[in-house]
Amino acid sequence: MKASAPGKVILFGEHAVVYGRPALAVPVTQVHVDVEVLDSPRKGIFIHAPGIDLHAELNSLPPDHPIASVILKVLSSPNTSPHFLDEKMGGLRGVNISIASTIPVASGLGSGAAVSVALIRALSSFANKSLSDDEVNSLAYEIEKLHHGTPSGIDNSVITYNQPVYFIKGQPIETFKVGKPFTIVIGDTGISALTKESVGDVRRLWLRDSVNLETIFDEIGQISLIARRSIESGKPELLGELMDQNHALLQSLTVSSHELDNLVEAARNAGALGAKLSGGGRGGNMIALADPATAQSVAEGLMSAGAKRAIITEIA
Ligand code: PMV
Numbered sequence: 001m002k003a004s005a006p007g008k009v010i011l012f013g014e015h016a017v018v019y020g021r022p023a024l025a026v027p028v029t030q031v032h033v034d035v036e037v038l039d040s041p042r043k044g045i046f047i048h049a050p051g052i053d054l055h056a057e058l059n060s061l062p063p064d065h066p067i068a069s070v071i072l073k074v075l076s077s078p079n080t081s082p083h084f085l086d087e088k089m090g091g092l093r094g095v096n097i098s099i100a101s102t103i104p105v106a107s108g109l110g111s112g113a114a115v116s117v118a119l120i121r122a123l124s125s126f127a128n129k130s131l132s133d134d135e136v137n138s139l140a141y142e143i144e145k146l147h148h149g150t151p152s153g154i155d156n157s158v159i160t161y162n163q164p165v166y167f168i169k170g171q172p173i174e175t176f177k178v179g180k181p182f183t184i185v186i187g188d189t190g191i192s193a194l195t196k197e198s199v200g201d202v203r204r205l206w207l208r209d210s211v212n213l214e215t216i217f218d219e220i221g222q223i224s225l226i227a228r229r230s231i232e233s234g235k236p237e238l239l240g241e242l243m244d245q246n247h248a249l250l251q252s253l254t255v256s257s258h259e260l261d262n263l264v265e266a267a268r269n270a271g272a273l274g275a276k277l278s279g280g281g282r283g284g285n286m287i288a289l290a291d292p293a294t295a296q297s298v299a300e301g302l303m304s305a306g307a308k309r310a311i312i313t314e315i316a
Contacts, residue, residue, distance in 0.1 A: 001038075003121035007031035007103040008110040008158045009186060009278045009287055011239070012246050013167075013224040015202050015253055017152040019214070021221030022168050024228055025158040028186065030311050031103040033114040035122040040094035045071060045084075049099040067099065070116050070143050074123040077139075083127035095126070106192035108279020112147065113155035116140040136160050137173075148196050150203075164315065166228050179234030181316040185290050185298045187267065189259040190308030191283030198255045198280045205254065213253075220249050236315075240273025240289045247276035255281030263302055270294070270301025 006027040013023025040046060045058040047067060054067070061068040074080050084092055099119070103111035117140050124131045131139075140156035154167045163175040206213040223246050230238040247264055250256055256264075260277045267275040267288035275288035290298040292314075299310035 001122050001126040002034065002036045003118045003125065004032050004034045005114040005118040005121070005159050006162055007114055008155060009108070009184070009285065010154065011184075011278070011287065012227045012242065012276075013220055014154075014277075014279055014281070015199070015250065015255060016217040016220035016224075017154055017167060017169060018150060018199060018202070019206070019217045020169055021217050022166055022224040022228075023152070023154055024164065024166055024224050024231075025154050026164045026184075026315050027158055027162050028109065028311065028313050030313055031101075031109055033099065033101040033103060033111070033118040035100075035115075035118040036098045037122045037126040038096045038098075040096040042094045043092065045092060045095045045097065047071070047097045047099070049101075051099075051101050052105070064146065066112060066143075066147060067115065067119070069146055070119045071097070071123065073139055073142060074120055074127075079131075080124050080127040080129050083129070097122075104188060104192075106194060106284065107188055108195075108277075108281075108284035109186075110155045110159055113140055113144060113159045116143045117156065117159050133160050148199070150199065151195075164231075166224070176228060176232055178236075178316055179232050180236055181314050182231075182236035182239065183290050183292050183295045184313050184315060185267065185272065185288045185295055185302065186278070186311040186313065187263045187286050187288065187299075187302035187307040188309045188311075189257070189263060189283050189285070189306075191257070191259055193257075193280060193283030195280030198282050202253050202255065216249050216252055220246060223249075231315075236289070237273060243274035243276040243287070243289055244268075250277055250281060257282050259283065259306070260286050263305055263307055264288075266301045266305030266307075267298050270298045272298045 011024040017023035137160040144151040166174040264275040271294040272288035
């Protein structure tokens with residue numbers, strides 16, 4: 001059984017989304033996770049993830065290991081668990097799980113949620129149980145909670161539904177239409193940064209000065225709302241200015257970094273219409289809005305400014 005899941009970028013609203021404001025995110029299919037689950041003649045569940053040099057039997061991993069925790073979650077679900085048992089083998093049947101990913105880890109492109117979504121889908125189809133998108137999404141959210149403390153749920157949602165989402169924590173997922181395609185260039189600082197840490201730091205700021213932080217979150221929420229309208233009404237060129245404003249607000253939340261600011265500046269100098277960090281911040285990726293004709297120069301500008309890689313993607 002095979003399943004794939006795309007990466008994602010947050011266009012607007014990161015961090016404020018943890019505090020109930022809207023955010024926009026889109027799938028990025030240029031990077032993805034592919035999972036294959038096959039029967040094995042050996043008893044036990046074997047995991048092969050060459051990208052992270054992991055070749056292990058499930059029982060040898062700690063239960064909170066990011067991949068083991070997904071498998072254990074699916075195995076403990078009453079819907080799927082009976083299919084993993086084999087009387088002849090005296091317990092768990094023999095299963096080989098292969099995971100291949102082109103999504104860099106801890107970079108804001110949703111690698112963790114993509115692994116969860118692809119694994120949940122591949123394991124559940126292997127168990128002859130097809131789960132609905134809502135079921136996959138809520139299982140993936142449980143995993144996000146295990147590893148990130150207070151995730152908004154935006155990563156698992158955009159990756160599960162594989163469509164642009166307008167996301168408000170705790171509310172039903174809203175997908176939205178793109179009135180006119182637009183081009184985004186994604187630049188990777190190459191610095192891995194844990195979202196949990198930047199989210200924790202914003203929480204500490206909020207505890208010290210909630211009035212100021214709530215104002216910043218409101219402004220970010222407003223930007224997400226206007227951005228959604230601009231995208232739906234076929235005026236994506238308005239997003240550049242909104243990205244610049246959103247980046248400045250993220251700087252005031254202390255989640256940018258010298259490297260992110262440097263790439264944001266480089267993108268603007270290379271002709272981008274606007275740019276901002278994307279995701280948890282401190283490292284990871286930034287995004288820039290570009291005309292299709294200048295996207296290549298923006299990507300080159302990012303690489304010359306020290307980006308580890310640049311991806312050009314069309315949001316359609
Ligand atoms: O770093 P990423 O791409 O997983 O994005 C995190 C987005 C935050 O708003 C900072 C946290 C969250 O749970 O929504």
